[in-house]
Amino acid sequence: MSGGNPAGVDNTFRRKFDKEEYLERARQRERDEKDEARRGKDRGPPVQRQPLKHRDYEVDLESRLGKTQVVTPIAPLSQQAGYYCSVCECVVKDSANYLDHINGKKRKYLQTLF
Numbered sequence: 001m002s003g004g005n006p007a008g009v010d011n012t013f014r015r016k017f018d019k020e021e022y023l024e025r026a027r028q029r030e031r032d033e034k035d036e037a038r039r040g041k042d043r044g045p046p047v048q049r050q051p052l053k054h055r056d057y058e059v060d061l062e063s064r065l066g067k068t069q070v071v072t073p074i075a076p077l078s079q080q081a082g083y084y085c086s087v088c089e090c091v092v093k094d095s096a097n098y099l100d101h102i103n104g105k106k107r108k109y110l111q112t113l114f
Helices: 019-041 093-104 104-114
Strands: 084-085 090-092
Touching: 084 093, 090 093
Parallel strands: none
Antiparallel strands: 084 090
């Protein structure tokens, strides 16, 4: 051979795909998706949740506006920088995330437990 490559060496550096194998995988995936869709319909009626209620307390977001705070790693959670949630015992770093947190599903669930 002229080029210096030994006979029988694949030097195309491109991945070869077995079209039949991938076609069978696609068919199997479609079957699995149809089975899952059928199982999803058999789950029954959706869970009835309690209607939303108006918050009976004021959310204080403006008290720390424009103030600086020294952050220390040994401070208790309630005194760390950010907004502290006493229900979940966590600190959220800004007011937008705090509002998302207090209106979220996880906190509402924990609130019903206590």
